[in-house]
Amino acid sequence: MQQLSAQDASFVYLETPHTPMHIGSVAIYDPSTAPGGFVRFKDILGFIEARLRGARSFRQRLVRVPFDLDHPYWIEDPEFDIEYHVRHIALPKPGDWRQLCIQTARLHSRPMDLTKPLWEFTVVEGLDNIEGLPPGCFALVSKVHHAAIDGMSGVEMSAAVHSISPDTTPPEGDDPWKPENMPQVADLLARSYLNNLVQPMRVMETIGRSLPGMGKLAAQVGKGDVSVRNARPAPRTPFNGKVGAHRVWDAVPFPLKDVRAIKDAVPGATVNDVVLSIVGGAMRTYLQGRGELPKDTLTAMAPISVRGQGEKAALGNLVSAMVVGLGTQIEDPLERLRFVHDEAVNSKALTNAVGAKNLADYSQLMPSALAGLGARLYTRIGAANAHAPAYNCVVTNVPGSRVPLYFCGARMVGMYGTGPVFDGMGIIHPVYSYGDTIAISFTACRDVLPDPATYADALRSTFAALHQAATTRPAIAAPPIEVNDNKLPEKKKAATRSKGDR
Template sequence: MQQLSATDASFVYMETPNTPMHIGSLAIYDPSTAPNGLVRYKDILAHIEARLHTARSFRQRLVQVPGNLDHPYWIEDPDFDLEFHVRHIALPAPGDWRQLCILAARIHARALDMSKPLWEFTIIEGLDNIPGLPKGSFALLSKVHHAAIDGMSGVDMTSGIHSLEPGSPPPAVEKPWKPDARPGVGELLFRSYINSIGQPLRLAQVVAQSVPGLAKLGASVTKGEVSLAGMKAAPRTRISGKVGAHRVFEGRAFSLRDVKVMRTLLDGATVNDVMLTVVGGAFHKYLDSKGELPADPMQAMAPISVRAEGEKGAMGNLVSAMIVSLGTDIADPVERLKAVHASAKNSKAMTNAVGAKTLSEYSKFMPSALAGLGARLYTRLGLANQVDQPFNCVVTNVPGPRVPLYMAGARLVVQMGTGPIFDGMGMILPVYSYGDTIAISFTSDRNMIPDPQFFADCLQASFDELLAAAQNPDASLAAAAKPAPAKAAARKPAAKKAAPKKAAATAPKTASAKPGITGPRKPTFKPGKDIN
């Protein structure tokens, strides 16, 4: 029996009917590499069953402490049933990308059963009308509660059900699995009492550890190495209010080689800087087309893993975070990259001064009952509509393997992430790299982003503009030298609930790719109703 950390437990407390707190991915497979070029549902079941021992999350369920007097515990579920967790469905004809995104959004919107191990896999067939995919391809939509994994431990879980060769045997079982007996009320209350005794001492230790970091931060500010000027609330946009029960999902896949070309635009720029710049450009195009572009730059929260080498297989969340400007107020992609890089560099310096690990330790002292009550009141009172937030969205970078992966003999073609949203933060954009591709996908509220395909087109156009600037830097410098139009200089922040314009601005037409996969096309940037 293992107790959840305060960070892990916070995702349990934050869960409401409209805000399920699970993360996951949409992975697409080519079965031509499997024996006889065919993968059946029972083959996938057998494949996963033989690998359940590779990740603890597969067979562990929650046990709540009475009265929420302490954080919950994980136990090995004595009633584990694999077929409850691995489902099977097919798209109706024609089976195209839009249908797959709609189905993924609907499945993702449903909360997990908290009385069972907190994960689900849905096998989706019938993808034969998605350009760029081999015939017979199928998808695996995963859902795993955020209390059980973070992005990096999710990679460990993913690697557990994959192999480097189509016919590789499962890893050897070190010891037989044994279910736990459900703990009694008395045992849980006694554990809660023991934990409460040691809390003051543990808090004193963390405070002592943070003092040198705070002193270092103060010295860095005094020397001008770190700036506090950018520390302010994020501007309110259409993704800043209360979220509803329905979701949208979309994404685009790009060449990782192209991203590395973009890095050459600025010394010291990282892949993460480039992808944040692409996201900022997409928001600029999307909101500008609706007359809702804020004067101040939008801000993203970027999680930072503090998982040590010896904690690779540990369950739960070992993360801190930094806040980065997305440069949405800058039209030029190269200037936006410079702003994003400077913001990320400053935020990293602040986090490193105090210590990302130390910052994450403070969450352990959050009272469990108070945390749950606060999360529920935040939603019921609609505080997201009244309180300014430090960030507008989450952009999380999940690095994957550069070599091909296989499941039940089928080769993984592309993988895109899904994630939770909550009141005040209505979009999450996971960035997944795998092989020679890197994909940006997004999960959002259906009322906030009613036209997800248009936002995905904006992601593509933003990527294409930055790539064009990297491939032809002289043209980019010439464009940057031109004076900004008077209209842009006089822009005012949009009203909180500005309605989309009927005659929307048209974003630049650039070379693009088919939704999610590959193939040339020219996008039509016409925002409008596109509700799933």
């Protein structure tokens, strides 16, 4: 048995019938590279079953403590059945992109069974009419509960069922996995009693570790090195209220070389800054078209992995976060990118001052029973409609493989992401890079984004405007370095004056 951290358990407590808390992906494969040029569902079942040992999440199920007196536990599921977790459907003709988007949204909107291992793979056949793809492709729509993985640890799960060659030979050696018996209620209650006894010491330890960072942050704010402007609530938008039970999904891929060309137009900018600027421009375009664009900048929460080298295979979430302004108040695309870059630099400085790991550890102080009760009450009374949001959306970047990957011998030709939405945050943008492309996907509540194709077009037009500006206009110069002449030694003062006289 292994107990969930408070951060992992929070995703269990946040789960309601309208807010399933799973993340996932939509991978598309060309079966022409597989043995015989095709892939049967029977082949896929055998392929996955032979590789279950590659990730612990595959066969671990959740056991909750009575009345949520303590955080749940993972155990090796004694009733594991792979055919429950791997499903098979097909799109009706013509099998186009719009049909795949609708089917993905339907699959994603359904909550998972929390009494079984928290993952599902759905093979979707019939992708015969998608531009740029050969007929006969199939998709693998995955769902994994956020309590089990974060974006980075989910890479382990993906790596277990992918290879860098079409070879389908199963791994060598015996599978060492063994199921566990279900724990007794008395044992769970005894463990919760002992854990609650030591909780005050955990609180003091976490606070003690964060105090030096708090002092460092206060000093940096006092000197003006760091701004706390993003600590204020975000403006209200249609995306930030109570969400319904239905979802929409779409994804837009971009050439990675063009994204890098855009970032080079602003000194110091990163690929992440470009992605945030594209999202900001799309939200500006979409909300402006509805006449609902706020005057202040919208903000995005961007998760930060605090997973160390020795924690790559660890279950659950090891993440902190930063909040970045998206520059939605700025029309000029390159000026928006520079604004986003400055916001990201400032937000990283804020997070680094306290320590991303320390910020993540604060989640361990959350009382389990109160957390679950608070989440359910928040949803029931519709509290998200009564206060300003902490941020307007989520943008999470998951780096992918630069080399081709294969699943059951079929070559992956596209990789996109899905994510959860919840009351107060009705849209999330998972960003996946694969090969020479980077794709911005979005999952949203259908009530707040009834026209996903319009938003996808806004992403495309924003990217086009950014790319045109970056490649046709002079690069934005870096801000000049100010020299305080009073702090220079006499020899350097003379040299500075001498250069100025030339």
